[in-house]
Amino acid sequence: MSYPFKIKSLEAYQAASEKAVKDPEGFWSDVAGSFLWRKRWDTVLNWNFKEPNIEWFKGGKLNVTENCLDRHLGTLGNTPAIIWEPNDPEEHHRVLTYRELYNKVVQFANVLKNNGVKKGDRVCIYMGMVPELAIATLACARIGAIHSVIFGGFSAQSIADRLEDAHAEFIVTCDGAYRGNKEIPLKSVIDDALVQCRFVKRVIVLTRTRTPISMLKGRDVWWEDEIKKVETMGNPDCPAEEMDAEDPLFILYTSGSTGKPKGVVHTTGGYMVYATYSFVNVFQYEQGQVHFCTADIGWITGHSYIVYGPLCAGATSVIFEGVPTWPDAGRFWDVVDKYKVNILYTAPTAIRSLMGFGTAPLVGKDLSSLKVLGSVGEPINEEAWHWFDEHVGRKRCPIVDTWWQTETGGIMISNMAGVTPSKPSYATLPLPGVQPVLVDENGREIEGNDVSGNLCIRFPWPGILRTTYGDHERCRQNYFATYENLYFTGDGCYRDEKGNYRITGRVDDVLNVSGHRIGTAEVENAINMHAGVVESAVVGYPHDIKGQGIYAYVIFDNTHEDDNLTKMDIIQTVSRIIGAIAKPDKIQFVSGLPKTRSGKIMRRILRKIAEGETGSLGDTSTLLDPSVVDEIIKGRV
Template identity: 75%
Template sequence: MSYPYQIRTFEDYQKAYQKSVENPEEFWAEIAAHFTWHKKWDRVLEWDFKGPGAPIVKWFINGKLNITENCLDRHLPFRGQQPAIIWEPNDPEEHYRVLTYQQLYDKVCQFAQVLKNNGVKKGDRVCIYMGMIPELPIAMLACARIGAIHSVVFGGFSAQSIADRINDAQCSVVITCDGAFRGNKDVPLKSIVDDALVQCPTVKRVIVYTRTRTPVSMIKGRDVWWEDELKIVETQGNPKCPAEVMDAEDPLYILYTSGSTGKPKGVLHTTAGYMIYTNYTFVNVFNYQPGEIYFCTADIGWVTGHSYILYGPLSAGATTLMFEGIPTWPDAGRFWDIVGKHRVNILYTAPTAIRSLMAHGLDFVKNKKLDTLRVLGSVGEPINEEAWQWFYEHIGKKRCPIVDTWWQTETGGIMISPIATVTPMRPSYATLPLPGVQPAVMDEKGQEIPTTEATGNLCIKFPWPGMFRTTWGDHERCRKTYFDPYPGYYFTGDGCIREKDGYYRITGRVDDVLNVSGHRIGTAEIENAINMHSDVVESAVVGFPHPIKGQGIYAFVICTHLDDPELTRKDILETVSRVIGPIAKPDKIQFVKNLPKTRSGKIMRRILRKIAEGEMENFGDTTSLLDPSVVEEIKQGRLAMS
C-alpha cells in the first residue's frame, strides 16, 4: 500500500498546508477518497463554532462506512499474512504474540458475534477495563464492527472512577480481565470492577478474559468467561459478522478526560473524520513506510493508544507493536530490548518515560541493538531540551528525526508537530501546524494576535476532521469549556509562543488542569477526592515542576485535627487512590491552618503555585486577601518541608 497523500518534502508540506487552508473541503475530500465507503458523502463539511448550538461540526455528511472495514477487511487481499499487531508481554520470559491481519480480522468477527449473543447492539455503550493485551484492541474493534460505542477506562483507575464513567455513559456491558500484569504487580481488574458495579444498575453483562489466573467472583446471570463465549460462537460455525453500516457522524467512542471541575467529561469522537485524520497524521508525522515496525509505548486507556496504537496504524495497513509492561521492569533497558528484539523502526513515547530512563544512566542503553530505528517521537507534554538531546544522541544516535507532537484527547490526532524527515527540528518546539490545522494565538483581551511573533493562549479557528463533537450527555458543558472563552474559536487550555518563522512552542496549561506524566488531571477532581477524607476541611491543589513527571501535584490541606501528620498524609493518599486512582496521588501534602483567599472567598492559587515552586517573593498584589498573614505562615511551612 502506498500513500498518495504522504508528504515527502518541505515544499510538499507548504503546498498541502496552503491548499488545506484555502480549500479545506476539497483537500479532505481528496484524502477521504482513498478509503472504503458504502456510500459517498453528500457534503464535506458543516460547522459553527459560535452560534447558539455551538459547536456544530459534521464531516462527510451522509457518507456511510465502517471503520473496521478500513482497518481490516480492505487489507486482507494484499496483506492478510502481514503482522497487524505484535504483542510484547510484561514478562520477557513469556513468548510474544503476533496477529496477522487475517487472524485479527477473524478474532474481531468472532468477538463481535460474542457481543451480539450477549445483547449488544448498535448505539449501546460498552465499558472496557483491561490490561495491555491483544484482546483489548480486539474488543474495541468488535464494538466498532457492530456499531456499539466503546469507552475504554485506563487500568490504573479506581472502582469509583470506573463507576462514575459507566454511569455517565449508561454502559450495558463491561469487558474486563481477571487481572493484569504491570511490572512486578498483579492488578486485580475483575475485583475492582465488582466493587464499581455495586453502584451501576445499567450493567447487565460482564465478559471476563483470563490473563493472570487470579481467583475471581463470577456472578450467575451477569458474568461470563470470554473463552466460554467464544466456544459458543465456534459451535455456531464461526460467522464472518458483516460490518454494520455506519453514518460518517455516528459515535465511535467515548473517552473520559479530566477538566477544571470535579467531574470527568466524556469526549465523544465520531467515525469517518476521526479515521481519516488519525490515518493522515500517522502516515505523515512518522513518515511511515509499508512494512515498518511501529512501536507506540502508550497505554490504550489514553487517547494516544486509541489513535496511534490502533486506528491510525491499522487503517494504514501498518504493523503496530503494543507492550503490556512498564519501561523500568525487569530493568531500565526494557524498551531498548524490545526495539532490538522486534527490529523496531519507529518509536513513539512520552517525555516522562525518557526522563525516567535518563535517570537510570547509560549502562542500560549500552550494547542495545538500536540500529533499525529511523524515527523517534514524543507525546503527552512538551519535551524539555535535556531529554530531547538525550533521546536524540543516545537512542537515535544523532540520525533519527524526533517528532515532538502536540495534541489532545479532544483533537483526536496530532495537530502541531514536525513531519519526520521533512520539517527542520528545533528542541522543545512542536514546530508547525499540520495541514488542515489553523492555530490562533489570543491575547488577554480575547483578540487574535495578527503578527507572526506572538505569545498568548492557543486556540484553533477552523474545524479539522479528527476533532471531538461534544461531551457525552452534556453539550452545554462542551460549549462552556471549549468555545465560550474565545467565541468562534476552540480553546485548547494551553499557552504558546509563536516565533517569527511560524514555529510554535507550547508553554503548558493555563487553566486548572495539571499535566502529570503526560496525563491531564483536573485540580478540582483531586481536591474533591482529598476533601472526602473525614478529617479534611478544605484543600487546594496546584502543580509544581517535577524532574520526572514534568508536573507534580502539590496539595495544601486544612484538617480538623492533626495528631499524627504522617499517618494523616498516608490516609489522604489512600483516599485519593481509592476515589480516582494512584495516578492522582499528590507528590507533596502541606498541612496549613488557612488558605489565602480574597474577601469574596476565592482561593489565590497563583500565590500557592509560587510557594509550591519554592518561590517566596514577588506574589504581586495581596491587598485583596482576607488575611494576608496566611501567606507568611504557608511560606514558613513550605520552608520547613524543604
C-alpha cells in the same frame, strides 16, 4: 499500500498548507477519498463553533473496521498487524497477522451480539495491555457499539462515575493485569464499581492472571467460554454494520477543570480520516515498518496510534504490556532490538525516568532499525530531547515532538519526520489543515512572530470532538465559549521568530502529570472526602520526572497527631476515589488558604509558593487574611 495524502517534502508541505487554507473542503475531500466508503458523503463539512455543531463527510457510509482490516486482507493478510510483547520477557510473545486479527475481531463481534450488544450501545472496556483489548475495541466498532476504554489504573469510584455517565450496560474486562512487578485485580475493581451500577447487564471476563475472582450467575461470563459458543456455531461471519460518518465511534473520559470527568465523543468518519492522515504524515510511515507506541490504549494516544491510525494504514503495531523499567531499565531497548522497531513513540516522562539510569542499559542493544523517534503527552524539555537524540537515535533519527489532545483526535502541531525542521522543546509547525491562532485574554488575535498567547484553533479539522457525552452545553462551555468562533485548547503557547509553536503549559485549572491531564477540582474533591479534611487547594509544581507534580495544601481539623500517617491516609483516599495516578506528591498542612474577600482561593499565589518563587507573589494586602501567605511560605514542603 499507497498513501496519496502523504506529504514527502517541505515544498509539498507548504503547498498542502496553502491548499488547506484556501480550499479546506477540497483538501479534506481528497484525503478522505483514499479510504473505503460504502457510500460517498453528501457534504464535506457543515459547521459553526457557536452551538457548536460540526459535521464531517455527512451522509457518507462506512465501517472503520473495513478500513482497518477487511481492505488489507488481499494484499496484507499474512503481514503482522499486532505484535504483543508481554509484561514478563520470559513469556512467549504473540504475533497476529491481518487475517488472524480480522478473524478474532469477527469472532468477538459475534460474542458481543450473542450477549445482547446492539448498535449504539455503550461498552466499557477495562483491561490490561493485551491483544484482546484491541480486539474488543474493533469488535465494538464492527457492530456499531460505542466503546469507552478506561485505563486500568483507575479506581472503582472512577469507573462507576464513567459507567453512570455513559449508561454503559456492558463491560469487557480481565481477571487481572500485569504491570511490572505488580498484579492489578481488574475484575474485583469492576465488582466494587458495580455495587453502584445495577443497570449493567453483562460482564465478559478474559483470563490473564488466573487471580481468583467472583463470577455472578446471570451477569458475568468468561471470554473463552463465549468464544467456544461462537466456534460451535461454525465461526459465522459478522458483516460490518453500516455507519454514518457522524455516528459515534467511542467515548473517552478526560479530566476537566470541574470535578466531574467529561466524556469526549469522537465520530466514525472524521476521526478515522484524521488519525490515519496524521499517523502517516508525522511519522512518515512506509509500508512494512514496525511502529511501537508505548502508550496505554486507555488513553487517546493508544486509540489513535496503536489501534486506528496504524491499522488503517496497514502498519505493524507493537502492544507492550509492561513498563519501561521492569525487569530492568533496558526493556524498551530490548523490544526495539527484538522486533527491529522502526518508529518509537513515547512520553517525556518515560525518557526522563530512563535518563536517570544512565546509558548502561543501552549497551549491547541493537537500535539500528530505528528511523523515527516521537514524543507525546507534554512538551519535551531540551535535556531529555538531546539524550533521546544522542543515545537512542544516535543522531540519525528525526524526533517528532507532537502536540495534541484527547479532544483533537490526532496530532495537530508537530514537525514531520525528515520533512519539516525540528527544534528542541518546540512542537514546531501545524499539520496542513490545522489553523492555530494565538489570542490575548480578551480574544484578540496576536499576530506576527516572537509572541505569546492562548492557543486556539480557528477552523475545524475532521478529528475534532463533536460533543461531551450527554452534556452538549458542557462541550460548548469548555471549548467554544471562552473565545468567540474559536476552539480553545486551554494551553498557553509561544510562537518564535520563524513561526514555530512551543506549548508553555495549561492556562486553566488542569495539571499535566506524566502526560496525563488531571483536573485540580477532581483531586480537591477526593482529598475533601477524607474525614478530617476541612478544605484543600491543589496546584502543579515542576517535577523532574513527571513534568508536573501535584502539590496539595490541606486544612485539617485538630484531631490528627501524626502528620506522616495522616498524609498517607489522604493519599490512600485519593487513590481509592480516582486512582494512584492522581495521588499528591506533596501535602502541606495549613491553617488557612489565601482568599479574596469574595472567598476565591488565589491559586496563582499557591502555585508560586509551590514552585519556590516566593519573591514574585504580587500584592497580597487585598487578601482576606494576608498573614496566611507568610505562614504557608514558612511551612513549604
